[in-house]
Amino acid sequence: MLHQETYHSVRHPVPMGFPRRSAAxxxxxxxxxxxxxxxxxxxxxxxxxxxEGEPVENVYLVVSGAVRTYKLLSDGRRQIGDFHxxxxxxxxxxxxxxxxxxxxxxxxxxxxxxxxxxVSMANDDTSLAAELWSHTANDLKRAQxxxxxxxxxxxxxxxxxxxxxxxxxxxxxxxxxxxxSRQDIADYLGLTIETVSRTLTRLEDDEAIEIPSxxxxxxxxxxxxxxxxx
Amino acid sequence: MLHQETYHSVRHPVPMGFPRRSAAxxxxxxxxxxxxxxxxxxxxxxxxxxxEGEPVENVYLVVSGAVRTYKLLSDGRRQIGDFHxxxxxxxxxxxxxxxxxxxxxxxxxxxxxxxxxxVSMANDDTSLAAELWSHTANDLKRAQxxxxxxxxxxxxxxxxxxxxxxxxxxxxxxxxxxxxSRQDIADYLGLTIETVSRTLTRLEDDEAIEIPSxxxxxxxxxxxxxxxxx
DNA sequence: CGACGGCTTGATCCGAGTCAATCCTGGTGG
DNA sequence: CCACCAGGATTGACTCGGATCAAGCCGTCG
Numbered sequence: 043m044l045h046q047e048t049y050h051s052v053r054h055p056v057p058m059g060f061p062r063r064s065a066a067x068x069x070x071x072x073x074x075x076x077x078x079x080x081x082x083x084x085x086x087x088x089x090x091x092x093x094e095g096e097p098v099e100n101v102y103l104v105v106s107g108a109v110r111t112y113k114l115l116s117d118g119r120r121q122i123g124d125f126h127x128x129x130x131x132x133x134x135x136x137x138x139x140x141x142x143x144x145x146x147x148x149x150x151x152x153x154x155x156x157x158x159x160x161v162s163m164a165n166d167d168t169s170l171a172a173e174l175w176s177h178t179a180n181d182l183k184r185a186q187x188x189x190x191x192x193x194x195x196x197x198x199x200x201x202x203x204x205x206x207x208x209x210x211x212x213x214x215x216x217x218x219x220x221x222x223s224r225q226d227i228a229d230y231l232g233l234t235i236e237t238v239s240r241t242l243t244r245l246e247d248d249e250a251i252e253i254p255s256x257x258x259x260x261x262x263x264x265x266x267x268x269x270x271x272x
Numbered sequence: 273m274l275h276q277e278t279y280h281s282v283r284h285p286v287p288m289g290f291p292r293r294s295a296a297x298x299x300x301x302x303x304x305x306x307x308x309x310x311x312x313x314x315x316x317x318x319x320x321x322x323x324e325g326e327p328v329e330n331v332y333l334v335v336s337g338a339v340r341t342y343k344l345l346s347d348g349r350r351q352i353g354d355f356h357x358x359x360x361x362x363x364x365x366x367x368x369x370x371x372x373x374x375x376x377x378x379x380x381x382x383x384x385x386x387x388x389x390x391v392s393m394a395n396d397d398t399s400l401a402a403e404l405w406s407h408t409a410n411d412l413k414r415a416q417x418x419x420x421x422x423x424x425x426x427x428x429x430x431x432x433x434x435x436x437x438x439x440x441x442x443x444x445x446x447x448x449x450x451x452x453s454r455q456d457i458a459d460y461l462g463l464t465i466e467t468v469s470r471t472l473t474r475l476e477d478d479e480a481i482e483i484p485s486x487x488x489x490x491x492x493x494x495x496x497x498x499x500x501x502x
Numbered sequence: 503c504g505a506c507g508g509c510t511t512g513a514t515c516c517g518a519g520t521c522a523a524t525c526c527t528g529g530t531g532g
Numbered sequence: 533c534c535a536c537c538a539g540g541a542t543t544g545a546c547t548c549g550g551a552t553c554a555a556g557c558c559g560t561c562g
Contacts, residue, residue, distance in 0.1 A: 113420045115502040121423040123416055136409035141416055165398070175405040178412060179366035185415035186353055186371055190343045192422035193351040193462030197550065224509065232423030237550055239510055255559090256509060272345040427518065454541060467518055469542055485527085486541060 072173040073131055075163055076103045080153035085146035092133060096140045100154050102133045107150020108221035111142045112229065122230040124184060125222060127211060134177055147222050192232045195272065200231040201241045202270035205251065209261055218259045302403040303361055305393055306333045310383035315376035322363060326370045330384050332363040337380020338451035341372045342459065352460040354414060355452060357441060364407055377452050422462045425502065430461040431471045432500035435481065439491055448489045 080103065085091055091102065094113060102109075109126040111133075123142055126132040133144060134157070146152075164171035191200055204227065208218045220227070228235045242259070245251045250266040251259050261267060310333065315321055321332065324343060332339075339356040341363075353372055356362040363374055364387070376382075394401035421430055434457065438448045450457070458465045472489070475481045480496040481489050491497060 113416065115420070115424060117502065119424040119502075121420040123419055136406045137413070141413050168395070171401065175408060176366045178405060178408045182408060182412040182415060183367070183371050185412060185419060186343065188419055189353055189415060189422060190345070190351040192419060193459075194345060194349040229423075234551060235509080236511085236552080240550090243510075272347065272349075464519055465541080466520080466543085470518095473542075 070173070071167065071170040072160075072177055073103055073129065075160060075167075075170055076101060076131060076155045077153055079159050079163070080155035083152050083154045085150050085152060087146055087148050089146050091144040091146065091152070092140050094140050094143045097138060098133075098135050098140055098157060100133060101131065101157050101160055102144075103153040103155075104128050104130045104132070105151040105153055107152075108147040109144055109150060109152070110147050110222065110226055110230075111144045113142050120229045121232070122226060123188070124181070125226075125230065127221065131177060134174065134181075136178070147226065197231075197233055197237050197241050198244070199270050199272050200233065201238065201245065202250075202267040204231055205259060205261060206264070206267055206271060209264075216261050216264070218261065220257045220259065224256070300403070301397065301400045302390075302407055303333055303359065305390060305397075305400055306331060306361060306385045307383055309389050309393070310385035313382050313384045315380050315382060317376055317378050319376050321374040321376060321382070322370050324370050324373045327368060328363075328365050328370055328387060330363060331361065331387050331390055332374070333383040333385075334358050334360045334362065335381040335383055337382075338377040339374055339380060339382070340377050340452065340456055340460075341374045343372045350459045351462070352456060353418070354411070355456075355460065357451065361407060364404065364411075366408070377456065427461075427463055427467050427471050428474070429500050429502050430463065431468065431475065432480075432497040434461055435489060435491060436494065436497055436501060439494075446491050446494070448491065450487045450489065454486070 082105070085107070091109065092098075092100075104126050106128055108128075109130075109132060110122050111124055111126070112120050112122040114120050124132075125147070133140075135141060160170070160174070164174055191203055195203065205218060208220065209215055212218070222230075224235045224238050227233075228238045231238065233241075242251070242253060245267075246253050248266070250261075250263045250270075252262055253259055312335070315337070321339065322330075334356050336358055338358075339360075339362060340352050341354055341356070342350050342352040344350050354362075355377070363370075365371060390400070390404070394404055421433055425433065435448060438450065439445055442448070452460075454465045454468050458468045461468065463471075472481070472483060475497075476483050478496070480491075480493045480500075482492055483489055
């Protein structure tokens, strides 16, 4: 039985679904299962959670703070694949080896659960199995949107897309608190730090956004941003 | 039970694995299941197989020919997410709506199977269920490599990576037959057709490759290409 | 209050894009 | 069999968006 959910409904508690069979088969079994079997762990700013090439042992849930996942080229160029904030599950992979590195962006608290434990739970819980698959599928969906951004959007469009996406994640909606630095944003958007900075300034001049402080952006004209989103 | 395989072992027949329980539980149950329950269908060059936004009904296996999947921006800029050739499964998604469009690059023969049929088969066949997940995870892995390419590699590196990837897919290894046009390659690599063409010419001048005809590339110096691959 | 790290701004450069001809080459019809 | 044609590919000249290089600025924390 396929059980599909949007990224948001996975991330944010939803009003207690229809319980089936057991207590484990509710609307968001993955983060629940992970919370049940996982262990709380604290990572300080910029510390590595796992590294590319390491064996895959655990799956993670962000309790507080934020995490970046990225790949490096041999000369140090970095591409951040995604950011993970409170409520996000990350590090769920199927293969033996980590495909990327994960680091805490800020001091963070994370639940750490063994993948094999989750997978064996999924053997008796169809809805958990479905959500494991569904979570990977959702990561893929995000990656595909990101491909379009990196391959075909101009700097302004990239930044606008990024801001709208960040706004969609919190329920703050119009005020975006950025947990990450300009360098992180640049490496996520395939730009340089200078271009990110200039583009934000330009959007502020055009009155699409306000920047009360460098880590806080107010999306005062979302319509304008969406227009840029192509 | 997790059952992990590389993209290649999924794509190319492997010497009959260890049969478990039933005949369906072999080494590559997904393409087998798809072949069993699927219907052969022919698509002519440039015809659409499914379109972004349409409901997801089927899953596909390329029998012959080649397929591209892509997203468009409103002004027509196109980003190709991946190419699919003989033996590849594509169009396996978890959500309700197609996230991208699929088109035949050349006249192609494809097996078409209903997703719900496959999913219900997976209910009684753990190894099929595992491979459904594993297939999506593999698409994600490829997408992540592609993110690094689009976000951080220069034109020469992109083309070198592309050629090595294409070579890795066939077992031809050193002679690559390209089913797609320069425009397709450009839209896959986030470049223009002119840049792709110039870069290939440059690689030929540098004696990393030979181009006996525009659709056939000989990777005469793979080491040089790998060096470019960063 | 000073210093450091992160951010912004300015000046200049350059890799890839754009615009514009050709140049194949594979397919067609005479 | 050959000449022609159309669409794809290559090449050239020039442009431009974003990168690079280089100062400053600002806010936070000791």
